[in-house]
Amino acid sequence: MSTAVNSPLVWDVAVDDAPVALSARGDLVAVAGAEGTVKVFDAALGAEIGSFELPGGALRVGLSPDAGSVVATGPTGYALWRRADGRTTVRESGAWSAAAAWADGTRVAVASGRRALVLDVGGGELWRTEAAASTVTDLAWMRQGRRLAVAAYGAVRCHERHTEKPLVTYPYVGSHLALAVAPTGRWICSGNQDASIHIWRTRDGSELTMSGYPEKVCRLAFDDTGFWLAADGAPDVTVWDFSGGGPEGTAPRSLRCHETVTALAWRPGAAGHLASGGDDGTVALWHATAGRPQARLRPVREIEGTGAPVAALTWAGPHLLAVAWRDGRIRTHGTPSRTAL
Template sequence: MSTAVECPLAWDVAVDDAPVALSARGDLVAVAGAEGTVQVLDTALGAEIASFELPGGALKVALSPDAGHLVATGPLGYALWRRADGRTRVRESGSWSAAAAWAEDGERVAVASGRRALVLNAVGKQLWRTEPAASTVTDLAWMRRGRRLAVAAYGAVRCHERHTENPVATYPYVGSHLALAVAPTGRWICSGNQDASIHIWRARDGGELTMSGYPEKVSRLAFDDTGFWLAADGAPDVTVWDFSGTGPAGTAPRSLRCHETITALAWRPGSGGHLASGGADGTVALWHATAGRPQARLRPVREIDGTGAGVAALAWAGPHLLAVAWRDGSIRMYGAPSRTAL
């Protein structure tokens, strides 16, 4: 059962554009709005550090690991912002740019651009690009500490080594991939799909498994830092699959019940198995998401009431702070209970 103990509010600000995405790294939080306004806020106080416009609207935003650079993507292209001098470089390619991901070293960023993925340096110079996929690239993720890039598009996930236009490994699946998650160990590649399934490949040998039967499309997937737990939407319950040992084949997930419609998922950094979820009802829930046994139905251990609008995005600013964006433009930072208190 959830408790009445509140998460302390660190700050509360309002933005003029309806938020669609958050990113938090170091002492910065970035928020992207549907109409293309991107704002960079101070983690401690919520004060605005910088802002710029992405023509055509925004879809995703991602700060580099050292918080020195930021990339924002949208329907018509992408933009890069540099903290050192505030320079913003906007690239209006006319190609749908649905995703971006920084390599672990923070020196390269992969950006979806139509049917290709582009790999850029931190200031936006193109280093290499993939060959065209069968359709628009919908998501991408780095593997092997940035030595390999996984790219999802209709029909397959393709992996590219550095500077290789042609894929070095292909993981086929006939369907539309909406989300991609790669285990931090590099062992598993997972896609959430339009056909209401999760498809899993073992990266080493391409062994595969499909978890089907979700009532809705699966558009959000997230591995925790250990790579042993995968959280997914696709149902009123968040499902959490156990990838330890030989993986989830033949097992049942834990079910986390709080929201009628899930709109955001974010694992707390570290190995504690703590997850934050947000819903269209505006509620944020905190979970011991790995408690109990397979088939267990869990209840939140904390709940945060919203503003009346749906939750747009969540981002952990380290293990002790949780940023929440609501669709009415409210951005709030909460202090998270200690791991033992939660």
């Protein structure tokens, strides 16, 4: 399916590392490579703005909401880069750091072994959580940065500012691989090693498990409305409806394009547009909330890749989609208005 007219190539660069993660905020796009090289590009032009190295390799990268700082996490620690002066702070803690999440332009939470650390933009520690039962696998802020959700084996624990012990604990016997919190704060969801999605309603702690996935669920993402949750765990991307009373007793929409899903990202806004990437190297664009429950949807269009698997993708605003392939190519494609794909 051709994208020459409706999804034009805006820029195309190559990095000398295998990309593992992308992040976009404001006018910047950041890419992290498996060997620890992190590069920051101008989102509109593709010009390199800065770069730094994280010894031991990288797993995640995240731009702050104001595009003023970048955090990268990896198997042996984490690093922070500051746009204003290019200063880089590296902490080789020796602890597995699989996740990071910005509360705002001044505070970021990073996983560090069995704890979560909350840092300022210079890398100074503001506070830390008590040790969980096992390694922290994911993090998410709630209540506009006033509460931090921390996922580790056996539970998701929620901490208020400067509280080492959790104020609320949501137990689940299993290994959490991904965490998604609805923008409304109404729902907390975990994708799990046991091929399930577990859901907590934060108002009363009631629970729901959606099981039966053929593979472990590694990727979860809420759209901006908080009404739709996309997940991997199968050749189909599943999209669950969280409006009203939530997904209990309902069936998801199924999006079939890739043999193995490797990336998911909702387009900013409320149009229900989703981008997905696969190990076949293709990127699919979807009206992911169209049809009815149990509907099997087809892509609105596909973007041809480089031949390598898709490593990551992210939206740099509503009109620009950034994609990283594992062969080191980073490309951005323009998209039409929010009401069209």
